Amino acid sequence: MKQSNLTVSNEFAALSPAFYTRLKMQGLTDPTLLHVNPDVLAQLGLTMDDARSPQFLSIMSGNADLPGGITLSAVYSGHQFGVWAGQLGDGRAHLLGAIRGTDVDGKPTDWEIQLKGSGKTPYSRMGDGRAVLRSSIREYLASAAMTGLGIPTTQALCLVGSDDPVYRETVETAAIVARVAPSFVRFGSFEHWYAAKDTTRLRELLDYVISHFFAQEVPRQDSEHTLNDVIERFVDVVIERTATLMADWQSVGFNHGVMNTDNMSVLGLTIDYGPFGFMDGFQINHVCNHTDTQGRYAWNAQPSVGLWNLYRFANCFVALGADPERLKGRLERYEGLFIAAYRQRMVAKLGLDVWKEGDDELIDGWWRVLHEQSADFTLSFRYLSQIDDDEGGLRSLFADTTALEQWLVTYRTRLQDNDSDAQTRARLMDQVNPLYVLRNYLAQEAIEAAEKGDMSVTDALLQVLHDPYTAHPGMEHYAQQPPAWGRELEVSCSS
Template sequence: MPTLLDHTLDNSYAALPPAFYTRLMPTPLPAPYLVAVSGAAAQLIGLDAAQAASGLEVWIGNAVPQGAQPLAAVYSGHQFGVWAGQLGDGRAILLGDIATPEGPIELQWKGAGMTPYSRMGDGRAVLRSSIREFLCSEAMAALGIPTSRALALAGSDQGVMRETVETAAVVVRMAPSFVRFGSFEHWYYRKQPGELKILADYVISRFYPALQAHAAPYAALLQEVTERTARLMAQWQSVGFMHGVMNTDNMSILGLTLDYGPFGFMEAFDPGHICNHTDQHGRYSYANQPQIGHWNCYALAQALMPLIDDVPLAQAALDRYQPVFAAEIDRLLHAKLGLSQLPEYADADRALFDRMFDIMQANGVDFTLFFRSLSQLHRADQHADSAVRDLFIDRTACDHWAGLYRQRLQHESASDEARRLAMNRVNPKYVLRNYLAQVAIEKAQNKDFSEIERLLSVLRHPYDEQPEHAAYAALPPDWASHLEVSCSS
């Protein structure tokens, strides 16, 4: 049976000058075991689930495919708004890329051992956080949100010290590129414009080739990344996803969701919610994500200025962020409520959305359940409101808003059934709630990986009813309120 070892990998990043990376091999782990494989991700590189499952020695980093040329990339970044200087792949090692019909896809080990950029770290990842990254990468892809993918997860009983001793794991991640905003900042702050240009030209030629003919290609690159980032932020907001660590070294130059650390999906709606226990000042709260996305684009613009060399041109690229974000979030909210974007109701619709979020916050309404339940409302039958009303403490406030919503529905041509189906295609029933991940983690720590497989299966079809799995869409249990995630992994 062919495996990844039978494929010859390329490594376009290794063709850059040596200053961009350090070549090194992964550090083997003893007695590895396979935790999970994503068949959907495996298909992207031409492997079926059985072929992927046979690749344990590669997934754990104990074997290296032909042509892999493993390396750790150097980059820098702003962390929590403060310039942190040189960072780099402290526990990630790039295997190389594999050709696919959709273009090359890079494979990367996360947790495969120390690199020159590990700083005070050990280069390892633990099973707990690796399970969370594996599941959420695939869950976000199924939601239709741009993201890196998780191909495989392997573990070892070798101890890793965090707050306590945990066991080691390696996630094999996939993306067209892992180049970050911080990759450009590195060369800007080191005052090395030559290397900055090499990186920009590499990104443009490989991922944005149409920009090569542009009169101002580097400004055009900034604009493209700015617009992609704005759309990504709107998509995060629309499903209640919170990244938790939106540092510039965690921002993808391709507009992908990258580096799943302390993330979360909104439950009881609170725009000020902070999913990362380490983020004591709330810089990366749910409400702040859009403006932080914009801030990060400014940091990228600063890094690109030696190449753009035209402040008004750079500002014009950055000025695309707000209108693109506003247009995308408006589109998404209309779709979530089953409404057409009718110009004559634009102001009224914004007021309807604002009021909706106000009463959701005042009542601590579950984000995912609210939007999924909303499809059950009928424009002429208030008795169908129970699924929504039961989420509210203040039923009167709910009824008043539902009345306004019904009035707006009178101007829609679609039937209630057509609207329900359309809304259920954009409002997921299933998301990776923290407590669901925690249950899977605790079982996996006892070598029971069945819950990971079950969750992966459920989250692969987040918009389907899946009545046999309805318990995975229920309100979180009381004990879940005590769960915390932080930057420690």
């Protein structure tokens, strides 16, 4: 990994010093490179030879800076579980700089590299600046899973481990996951300067984000566009991306678990994988985070929480003179945007040609059938495509099939309105209904193997999650419902 092979930039570091603290990382002792995601490596223009180099390990373990990079930790604030938490920030993360690579379409893109678990920062509060192997593997796999599903997300380049002790409920070992994204700016990044009544920094951040990430969608202030025009269009785009992201999450049964405003990306990315979960048995009010005793971030609450967070975000720009009523008008578009995106996904998942009046009742009925029987979310959709050939797979997911059979009568009647034939419908449904998701028990199996020095489970999972819509011969285990012990797993904010 030679500096001559890298084009490194430090655009975030070019902001005023108040946005961050430059500092050295606290690297892991005797680190081991546990795994590298080859897809992300390629996006950065790097090779496996680069990844095998001592320099790569030194950088990704927090023991050396990125050549040409400026290492820093960013400050931000936010609302946590609906309560203003004040100043937060990168309490255990360090931004190394950005590497020029390519996006999925091959277009040049700057990818920021951020290490999570690389030591204390001024924003650590009571934290130790570390991350444990358990949570690092979960984030590493989760970002790959979401990428494979086609859902916007931060990505993970690699996973580094060490025998350094980390004290949580028990003593665990330390790890660092290298996260990759165009930017890690959050709703809370704007809230920080609004709360501080620092309009200069708020405007600086606004200009930075628009010029670097929204230049094609949001105009700059000029003789034709007032600052209010710029703000409203920027808020519009963030609303659109957030509404779409919420529809994406709902369509695959993904539960984020900690939808605080500091965990919401202005780019519409899934960010900060903590106590997340893909549902096994469907419950409409499923809560994946054991810490969330009030169910604030339940699965069915996520779309409305997205809007609540957007209100906090948009309100920041009142400090720059934006009209509160006009911003409210922009926010009122969210529900329609979310519903349109949600319906589009559900039409595809149910194999319908187009949305028609009455389809809301059909879909609500489907959710009721799944909820009452706690039927497996992923497999119920997947097996639905097979009912013309064999209903056995779908029926096997239900202890009592009475309600299912009644719903299937309505569903088959609705399918008569389709122009496509059954074979085409089944093929198209399989393209949007994954066979594999990162179930909690699968992640736990990868964790337990990794704790014994075996990364083969992580490697196998990465392969199926790369293409979750296609059946992989020999990988049937990864498409199965959880065993009894897997249904009892709990995840919390401890990581």
